[in-house]
Amino acid sequence: MDMLNRLEEIIAERRSASPETSYVAKLHERGLPVMARKLGEEAVETVVAALSGERDELIGEAADILFHLLVLLGARDVTLSDVMSELERREGTSGIVEKASRSA
Numbered sequence: 001m002d003m004l005n006r007l008e009e010i011i012a013e014r015r016s017a018s019p020e021t022s023y024v025a026k027l028h029e030r031g032l033p034v035m036a037r038k039l040g041e042e043a044v045e046t047v048v049a050a051l052s053g054e055r056d057e058l059i060g061e062a063a064d065i066l067f068h069l070l071v072l073l074g075a076r077d078v079t080l081s082d083v084m085s086e087l088e089r090r091e092g093t094s095g096i097v098e099k100a101s102r103s104a
């Protein structure tokens with residue numbers, strides 16, 4: 001978690017850097033649709049690695065997906081803390097019961 005918090009801070013700092021020297025700044029220059037597409041691509045690569053890749057490939061793809069997720073969330077002013085609060089809200093509830101009550 002410390003690493004994710006640090007990465008969130010680094011991403012926030014790098015947003016205003018030069019796109020020539022910063023991948024985060026380059027993504028912001030390219031805009032939200034590109035950030036969203038990158039996250040989608042990383043999701044697909046993670047799925048492929050999970051189903052047919054080596055363990056190290058899956059770890060690498062999972063790291064990419066977390067990075068691109070934080071970039072996209074930051075661009076929409078959603079913090080890791082916002083997401084953690086949502087997970088905490090769900091803690092202790094049964095996903096199956098929740099789903100059943102939603103479709104009732």
Ligand SMILES: N=c1c2ncn([C@@H]3O[C@H](COP(=O)(O)OP(=O)(O)OP(=O)(O)O)[C@@H](O)[C@H]3O)c2ncn1[C@@H]1O[C@H](COP(=O)(O)O)[C@@H](O)[C@H]1O
Pocket residue numbers: 007010011014021022023024025038063064067
């Ligand atoms: N964790 C990452 C990280 N993970 C992946 N990537 C970049 O994400 C890109 C993903 O690779 P792809 O092959 O999908 O992308 P690409 O084809 O090279 O580039 P595009 O498709 O985006 O044009 C690579 O260029 C990686 O360098 C990252 N870039 C940066 N970070 C972190 O963000 C920090 C700030 O980075 P800068 O903004 O570059 O200073 C770094 O210190 C790191 O901690």
